Amino acid sequence: MKRPLLLTLFTVITLLTVFSCKKKTEEEKEIEEIARADVHEHDNIIPIDTTKFDAFFQKYPDFKKFEGEIKKLYRKHDHYIWHDDKGLIEFADVLHHLSSNLEEEGVKKNMPYKDSVDQLFFAGNSKPDTESELLVSSMYFYYAKNVLQGLDPSESEATGWYLPRDRVDYVSYLDTLMRKPELIKKDRDEVFTQYYNLRKGLEKYRTIEKNGGWNTKIAFEDGVKSIKPGDSSVTVTEVRKRLFTEGYLKNDSGNKVFDDELLTAINRYEKVHYRNQSKAITKDILAELNVPVEERIKTITVNMERCRWVPSSINSEKEYIAVNIPSYRLYYFRDKDTVLISNVVVGKALHKTVIFSGEMSYLAFSPYWNVPTSILRNEIEPAIAKNPDYLAQHNMEWNGKSVRQKPGKNNSLGLVKFMFPNSNNIYLHDTPAKSLFSREDRAFSHGCVRVQKARELAIAITSKDGGWTEKQVDAAMHKSSENIYRLKEKIPVFLTYFTAWADKNGNVVFFDDVYKRDDRLADMLYM
Numbered sequence: 091m092k093r094p095l096l097l098t099l100f101t102v103i104t105l106l107t108v109f110s111c112k113k114k115t116e117e118e119k120e121i122e123e124i125a126r127a128d129v130h131e132h133d134n135i136i137p138i139d140t141t142k143f144d145a146f147f148q149k150y151p152d153f154k155k156f157e158g159e160i161k162k163l164y165r166k167h168d169h170y171i172w173h174d175d176k177g178l179i180e181f182a183d184v185l186h187h188l189s190s191n192l193e194e195e196g197v198k199k200n201m202p203y204k205d206s207v208d209q210l211f212f213a214g215n216s217k218p219d220t221e222s223e224l225l226v227s228s229m230y231f232y233y234a235k236n237v238l239q240g241l242d243p244s245e246s247e248a249t250g251w252y253l254p255r256d257r258v259d260y261v262s263y264l265d266t267l268m269r270k271p272e273l274i275k276k277d278r279d280e281v282f283t284q285y286y287n288l289r290k291g292l293e294k295y296r297t298i299e300k301n302g303g304w305n306t307k308i309a310f311e312d313g314v315k316s317i318k319p320g321d322s323s324v325t326v327t328e329v330r331k332r333l334f335t336e337g338y339l340k341n342d343s344g345n346k347v348f349d350d351e352l353l354t355a356i357n358r359y360e361k362v363h364y365r366n367q368s369k370a371i372t373k374d375i376l377a378e379l380n381v382p383v384e385e386r387i388k389t390i391t392v393n394m395e396r397c398r399w400v401p402s403s404i405n406s407e408k409e410y411i412a413v414n415i416p417s418y419r420l421y422y423f424r425d426k427d428t429v430l431i432s433n434v435v436v437g438k439a440l441h442k443t444v445i446f447s448g449e450m451s452y453l454a455f456s457p458y459w460n461v462p463t464s465i466l467r468n469e470i471e472p473a474i475a476k477n478p479d480y481l482a483q484h485n486m487e488w489n490g491k492s493v494r495q496k497p498g499k500n501n502s503l504g505l506v507k508f509m510f511p512n513s514n515n516i517y518l519h520d521t522p523a524k525s526l527f528s529r530e531d532r533a534f535s536h537g538c539v540r541v542q543k544a545r546e547l548a549i550a551i552t553s554k555d556g557g558w559t560e561k562q563v564d565a566a567m568h569k570s571s572e573n574i575y576r577l578k579e580k581i582p583v584f585l586t587y588f589t590a591w592a593d594k595n596g597n598v599v600f601f602d603d604v605y606k607r608d609d610r611l612a613d614m615l616y617m
Contacts, residue, residue, distance in 0.1 A: 136170040142220040149221075152202035153228040156235075160227050163261045171268075172226040173218035178211070181271045182226050186211045188237075189229050195237045196292055196391035198616050201229065234260040238281060240398030241614060249611050252446040253584065256280065256402050283405055284588075285397035290596025292390045295383060303383035304332050308376050317371040319353055322346045329371055332379045333359060337597065362599045364417055366530055381600075386590075389600060392611050393590040400586070401447070410582040411450065413518075413539055415443055416589045416601035418532040420518070420541055422550060429550050432543035433527045434518075441536040442605055445587050448510030449580040453548060455566035455573050456497035457507045461486070462515070465536065466493055497572055505567035506548050508541075510583045518583070520544035533604050539585070555579060 143161065147154045163171070172182045189201055190208070201207065207229055210222050240246070243255045258280060298304075308328045310317070317323055326348045334342035339355045348371065356375065357367050368375070404410065409424045415436050422430040437443035461470055470493055473480045481487060486495045495501050504520020514537070521540040526532060541547055545563065552558035555577050566573055589608055592598045603609075 136173065136175065136218055138164060138168065138170050138223060139220055140164060140168075143224065146221055146224045150203055150206075150225070150228065153224075153232075156228055156231040159231055159261055160224065163227060163264065166261065170218050170223050171264075172223055175217075177214070177217070178222075178226070181268065183211065184271060185226070185230055185233065189233045192233075192236065193296075194293070195289065196394035197236050198391065199236060201232050230264060231260060234258075234263065238263075238398065240395050245614060246399050249607055249614075250442065250445055250605070251396070251399055251587070252444060253399060253586070254401055254447060255399055279405055280402045282397040282400035282402065284400075284591070285394055287592035287594055287596060288390055288394045288397065288590065288598070290594075291590070291592040291598035292387065292394065294596050295387050295390060295598070298335060299383050299387060304335060304379075305382075307380050308332060310373070310376070315373070317348055319348050319350070319369065321348045323348070325371065325376075326352065329356075329375075329379065362597075363601070364419065364530070366528075386598075386600065388612050388616075389590045389608060390592075390598060391615065392608050393588050395611065395615055396586075396588060400584075404582075404584065407582055409579075410584060411518075412584045412586060413443075414591070414601075415445070415585065415587050416604050417591065420539070420543075420547075422547060424554070430543060430547055432541050432547065433532070434542065435521070435523075435526050435532045435534050435540040436604070437535050437537040438533045439605065443535070443537050443539060443585060444514045444516055445585055446512065446514060446516075447582060447584045448512045450508055450510040450551075450583050451577055451580050452509050453551065453575040453577075454507045454509060455548075455563075455575065456505060456569045457501065457503050457519070457572050458497060459495040459501055459503045460489070461493045461495065462536070463492070497570060504540075504544055506544050508544075508547070508551075508583075510581075516585070518544075518547075531602070531604075551577070551581065 140161075143157075143164075147157050172178055186207065190204075192199065192201070203225070207225050210225055238260075239258065246255065263280075306328065308325060310325055311323060314323070314325070317325060323346060326346050327344055330339060330345065330352055331342050333339045333352070333355045338359050339351070343351075345352075353369065356371065359365075359378075360367050360375075363378075407423075411420065411422050413420045413434060413436075418434050418436060420430075420432045420434045421428060422432075470480070470486075477483070481493065484495065485498050485500060486493055495503075499505070500522050502521070504522055507517055507519035509517050516538055518539045518541050521544075523540075524542070526534055526540070527542040545567065548567070549558070549560055549563050552563060552575060556575070558575075566575065587605070587607065589601050589603050590598055591601070
């Protein structure tokens with residue numbers, strides 16, 4: 091494209107704005123005016139005939155859903171955007187390449203009228219006409235909606251996702267891309283950064299698929315229920331090959347003997363998937379390894395879609411807490427460092443933990459547990475009918491027409507709860523039932539999130555927020571009455587649902603779809 095002068099001037103005015111607080115000179119004002127010039131300008135501006143727009147959408151009705159935005163675009167820039175007098179500009183070719191490789195972005199759709207769009211680019215640069223101009227604009231909005239935005243918010247909510255969605259004006263965003271075309275080729279701030287890690291993982295698993303995947307189902311030999319170190323079996327060879335393919339073994343020796351090298355690889359696999367470590371090849375491990383690579387690819391693409399729904403503000407948050415329901419993990423981040431990781435218990439299938447976000451505003455130490463109406467009606471009242479002493483035996487009392495459990499070590503909320511007020515009445519809390527955290531599947535609660543390291547989380551939060559010591563936290567946790575600690579700075583809390591997660595190198599781990607939501611979302615994406 092032909093805008094080096096514009097970009098240089100734009101950089102100059104940015105530097106002037108940042109490093110100078112003097113009164114603007116006439117020269118600075120002139121530079122600002124140039125920097126605010128139409129970013130779609132080429133060497134020769136060509137007016138566009140907007141009276142031909144209706145005919146375009148009649149010929150290409152599948153693009154009519156972009157009609158409002160396209161007309162808005164050309165009201166803002168009443169000339170050709172994608173063409174100059176020599177034909178299509180370079181950025182149009184870049185966009186066409188990206189739109190032709192949507193599978194790399196985990197999008198399983200073909201753009202409408204792809205043949206017509208391809209023909210436009212393969213034919214070489216020709217003089218601009220309204221139809222070719224609008225085809226490229228339609229291609230841009232198709233790419234933006236499918237790669238950057240994802241499913242419509244109403245559809246994401248239908249899958250149980252209530253995190254607030256960013257609403258991006260893709261007309262204005264095009265101005266940004268035209269000003270800095272390189273942004274479209276690299277990781278972008280307006281998409282949750284996990285998206286790019288999963289995209290690397292998608293490429294890795296597609297390569298595995300092209301190389302044959304793991305089509306052979308691994309099974310025990312007749313009469314065998316598990317294989318222990320030192321045992322020899324064809325199954326061992328198959329497990330070894332499978333773990334090598336996914337990167338958990340550096341070499342595939344083909345050895346039939348279950349040796350220390352294989353045990354280390356199995357334990358590495360179990361550790362990153364948050365499984366309990368074992369010293370044998372079991373039916374559960376084989377079930378995991380036998381998930382077809384095609385299903386793993388589908389899981390990755392489903393979670394790339396979920397990344398499109400995460401508010402981009404999470405990328406710049408200095409401090410936040412995130413709970414990933416399928417992995418049963420809580421993460422406390424501060425200044426991009428991980429302060430704390432804790433096991434959690436989440437809602438069971440009948441009482442799913444809601445996917446949403448809030449702002450933690452206070453901690454309640456030695457809390458009361460105000461029994462929800464549904465639990466009171468369905469569980470407590472029938473128990474009282476059978477045993478009149480039920481409330482006293484469980485340290486409970488009537489509080490008006492409701493029931494609450496008094497503070498104490500056996501309180502169902504434990505010794506501290508972390509409050510981010512919301513209409514779902516969901517919060518994080520301690521629990522006396524510590525044994526549940528040792529289980530792999532931890533969907534047992536009525537919707538709230540039980541935190542194994544609740545004391546450590548309280549210390550980490552209050553020490554940063556108010557300079558509290560461990561001794562102060564312990565004292566607050568063991569008072570005979572509820573006491574409140576109000577945060578000076580609220581902490582964003584995100585309750586999320588990711589069944590695949592990747593590191594920066596594209597190494598992906600998979601978690602059980604505890605609420606069975608992946609298939610429904612996949613149906614929406616693959617239709």
